[in-house]
Amino acid sequence: MSAILEAKSLNKIYGEGNNKFYALRDVNLKVNKGEFLAVMGTSGSGKSTLLNMLSGLDRPTSGEVFLDGISLTSASEAELTKLRGEKIGFIFQFFNLIPVLTAEENVSLPLFILGKYDDQTKKRVFDLLNLLGIGHLASSRPSDMSGGQQQRVAIARALVTEPKIILADEPTGSLDSRTSKEILDIMRHFCDEMNHTIVMVTHDAKVASYAHRIVFMEDGKLIDELNLKNSSQSVSQRVVEITRRIEGELV
Numbered sequence: 001m002s003a004i005l006e007a008k009s010l011n012k013i014y015g016e017g018n019n020k021f022y023a024l025r026d027v028n029l030k031v032n033k034g035e036f037l038a039v040m041g042t043s044g045s046g047k048s049t050l051l052n053m054l055s056g057l058d059r060p061t062s063g064e065v066f067l068d069g070i071s072l073t074s075a076s077e078a079e080l081t082k083l084r085g086e087k088i089g090f091i092f093q094f095f096n097l098i099p100v101l102t103a104e105e106n107v108s109l110p111l112f113i114l115g116k117y118d119d120q121t122k123k124r125v126f127d128l129l130n131l132l133g134i135g136h137l138a139s140s141r142p143s144d145m146s147g148g149q150q151q152r153v154a155i156a157r158a159l160v161t162e163p164k165i166i167l168a169d170e171p172t173g174s175l176d177s178r179t180s181k182e183i184l185d186i187m188r189h190f191c192d193e194m195n196h197t198i199v200m201v202t203h204d205a206k207v208a209s210y211a212h213r214i215v216f217m218e219d220g221k222l223i224d225e226l227n228l229k230n231s232s233q234s235v236s237q238r239v240v241e242i243t244r245r246i247e248g249e250l251v
């Protein structure tokens with residue numbers, strides 16, 4: 001198995017002296033190509049801090065992050081901006097689409113920013129919209145779409161640059177349960193069938209149950225891991241197991 005993303009001995013310290021606070025403490029993590037990984041933990045356990053380090057949006061106090069073999073930690077700000085644009089796709093809780101742009105334009109935007117918009121990538125935009133079942137909405141604006149449709153546009157936008165990894169922060173946090181299931185099925189499908197790699201932060205056991213593997217955080221540390229890749233359990237059995245692990249971390 002090849003690790004596409006690797007965090008080595010990550011520490012993130014805020015404050016100094018008596019106010020020194022470890023938001024991350026000796027975090028080691030490998031994410032393999034094609035893997036759907038969920039990061040779970042209670043509020044304040046360090047999930048967002050970890051995601052910020054993995055995306056190069058923030059730098060660790062010590063330790064290193066490698067994406068596709070490249071050290072994010074030793075890259076300059078300009079190199080990081082380029083790396084993020086080319087190698088990372090982002091999916092957010094509130095979609096973060098640009099309201100005045102159509103679905104097609106929202107998905108095309110990263111290509112324009114990278115100077116990679118041409119006939120071939122334009123076709124990719126439409127292929128992705130069709131693959132996500134929203135080809136008929138290509139000319140629609142976000143305000144004319146449901147939450148689930150907007151998140152499909154956001155997924156197409158995240159995939160259009162063919163990134164090495166997709167980072168998703170509570171991607172179904174603003175969707176109802178039926179639409180959440182549709183979006184999570186799509187995410188799992190992209191990993192299982194198309195070898196995409198996703199790291200998803202969530203505090204919801206049901207959402208995490210769609211992942212291949214779950215890592216659990218507490219007080220800035222990775223304290224447990226659950227492998228569901230070859231699990232034959234039903235969703236509800238998996239949710240029970242995940243909840244048991246979370247409760248274990250609270251005792």
Ligand SMILES: Nc1ncnc2c1ncn2[C@@H]1O[C@H](COP(=O)(O)OP(=O)(O)OP(=O)(O)O)[C@@H](O)[C@H]1O
Pocket residue numbers: 014015021022023041042043044045046047048049050203
């Ligand atoms: N810029 C900062 N300065 C000081 N402390 C910070 C800063 N950013 C985060 N923290 C602290 O680091 C800890 C981890 O925060 P983080 O946002 O990563 O947690 P989280 O697990 O994502 O929480 P939530 O689920 O509520 O979003 C928290 O105690 C938070 O208060």
